[in-house]
Amino acid sequence: MTDMASQIQKPREPLSIGRGITWLRKNLFSSWFNTALTLLSLYVIWLVVPPLIDFAIIDAVWTGASREACLGPDAGACWPFVWANIDQFLYGRYPSSEVWRVYVVFALGAIGLVPALIPAAPAKRFNLIFLLVAYPVIAVTLLAGGRPGLPAVDTSYWGGLLVTLVVAVTGIVISLPLGIVLALGRRSSMPAIRLVSIVFIEFWRGVPLVTVLFMASVMLPLFLPEGVSLDNLLRCLVGVALFASAYMAEVVRGGLQAIPRGQYEAARAGGLSYWQAMGLVVLPQALRHVIPGIVNTFIGLFKDTTLVLIVGIFDLLGQVRSQLSDPNWSVPQGAITGYLFAALVFWVFCFGMARYSAYMERRLNAGSRR
Structure with missing residues (x-):
């Protein structure tokens, strides 16, 4: 029985290699164009990845108490610069x-x-x-x-990753429910509600976020009554949340349009009110369809938090740029190291959101697979 089992399992290795070759031919070398694109991609990877690994890991300086540790002729990334300023990168001043x-x-x-x-x-x-x-x-x-x-x-002392998370989380938490309300309002049968929703969405989608932050920080105080002052960070939070809710509304509206009208009519025929039909029948299906779009909006919002620097609020990227002016750590590779660290932090958060989104898609679609 053992010999028979070993004979049966012998062909498995060639079969797996054959399947790999078949996959490569089908996905990477199926035509001359795909073959050229694959070879070009491999060439670009060869040009970019090895030097990046050499700079960030192999030739990098990992320990040191001052800038002199990173002044070697072949020194790579100056990670002691990051360790020395990690407190400022996390919470600013x-x-x-x-x-x-x-x-x-x-x-x-x-x-x-x-x-x-x-x-x-x-x-x-x-x-x-x-x-x-x-x-x-x-x-x-x-x-x-x-x-x-x-x-x-005072919020003027806040900075670094703390501000990035405060702005991003506030925008995410407020934009989703507000976007759902705006999407329902835009599809409402009541002209006044539909008009208000359309004007709100198109206005905020028609201006760049930089302009929104500038208006909230610089122009808004000019229109407030004398003696009334709003915190600068609070003004930016409101601007970011309203801006993101307009984009979220269009994402949710796309999901609502994908649901057949019969779903809503069946729910109303079953005795459900408008809000019950939307909350229990229509919206769960619509939001499931647009999970990628919702998470994509969240990721874009998380990265857009770097724009608060233009109004004097130092998020993670702004704090990195601020610390580059420190003469105690003025080294040629300091800027690249700082930006590399900021990019890594942003990538970890954005990649985590993307992978969780993919997990939820698979889980919620499990019942609809055949």
């Missing part, structure tokens, strides 16, 4: 004596977010209530302070 509040906010966010992302995790309702209601209050109270035992910290 936040007072060092109060930085524990930033870490508590990060930890509470992770504790609340991880169970929310696990479909099988229990107590989903309480977890969402914590994330959407309790956590924002706790985060604002801790970060801003102004309470007994918590000295006030």
Whole structure:
């Protein structure tokens, strides 16, 4: 029996190699154009990837207490520059004596977010209530302070990854429900609601985010009553959320148009109200269809947080640029190292959102596969 089993399993290796060759021929070398494109891509990878690995890893300087450690003739990335400024990259000029509040906010966010992302995790309702209601209050109270035992910290001292996450998370959390309302309003049978939704969406989609941030930071205070002042970061948060909600509304509207009218009519015939039909029947199907578009909007919003630098708010990328002016770490490769670190952080967050989106697509579409 053992000899028979070994004889049966012998052909498996050639079959796997044959399948690999078949896959390569079908996907990479199926025509002269695909063959040329494949060879060109391999050539570009050969030109870019090995030098990047040499600079970032092999020839990189990993330890050192000053800029002299990175001044060698063949020195690569100056990672001691990142280690020396990692505090500024994480939370900017936040007072060092109060930085524990930033870490508590990060930890509470992770504790609340991880169970929310696990479909099988229990107590989903309480977890969402914590994330959407309790956590924002706790985060604002801790970060801003102004309470007994918590000295006030002005938002002008916030920076780095802290600001990036604050702007991105606020925009994501507000833009999705507001975008759903706008998408429903644009499809409403009531002319006034439809007109207001269309004007709102087209206005915010017709101006660049840079203009929105500039208007919110510079022009808006000119229209406020004398003595009334709004925090600069708060103004930017409102502008980013409204801007993202307009794009989110069009994504959701595309999903709503993909649902047959009969779904809504069947729900209404079953005795459901308009909002029940939308919330229980139509919207779940529509949002499932546009998961890639929703996550793509989230990723774009996360990367667009770097634009807040133009109004004097130092996010992660802005903080990296600010630290490049430090004479103690003025080295030729300092800028490339700092931007490489910022790119890696952004890639980790964006790639994580993309992979979770793909996971949710597979999970939600499992029941519709044949």
